[in-house]
Amino acid sequence: MNSYQARALEGASPVEVTIALYDGIVRFMNEAMDAVEQNDADRRRAAVKRAMDIVMHLQVTLDRKRGGKPAEALTEFYTAMFALMLQGSQANSRQKFEQVIANVRNVREAWKQALAETMGYGASMPAGSKFDGVMPQFAMAQREGSWTA
Helix, strand or coil, X not given: CCHHHHHHXXXXXXXXXXXXXXXXXXXXXXXXXXXXXXXXXXXXHHXXXXXXXXXXXXXXXXXXXXXXXXXXXXXXXXXXXHHHHHHHHHHCXXXXXXXXXXXXXXXXXXXXXXXXXXXXXXXXXXXXXXXXXXXXXXXXHHHHCCCCC
């Protein structure tokens, strides 16, 4: 992270930092896909490693004691994304990386909705989403100060 990015996150809420980290995952997955297209295995591995580092950070910083079902759901999500990234890297698979991006964007959008709710703007989770009913619990926990990313 460059100094501009670090300054931009100063004073950010845990949810805003989480959203920024999700953006990082998407950025590195895009870089990995570009490396697949260019047949650059070293660059692909480096990009996947950076994305996996973010996922591991998100995983270890979850407060499972206070997080309840949302933390359990995110633990499963992060484990699945880590595995999908590993599979994509091993198979040199653009399609696997695209799946990671789609899933991360979906959950990122839920975080944005949770942030909007904590700020009093109101938001609703897309019906049928894997995390339908779970992400609003993040917003409620954030408002009550009972859960942190």
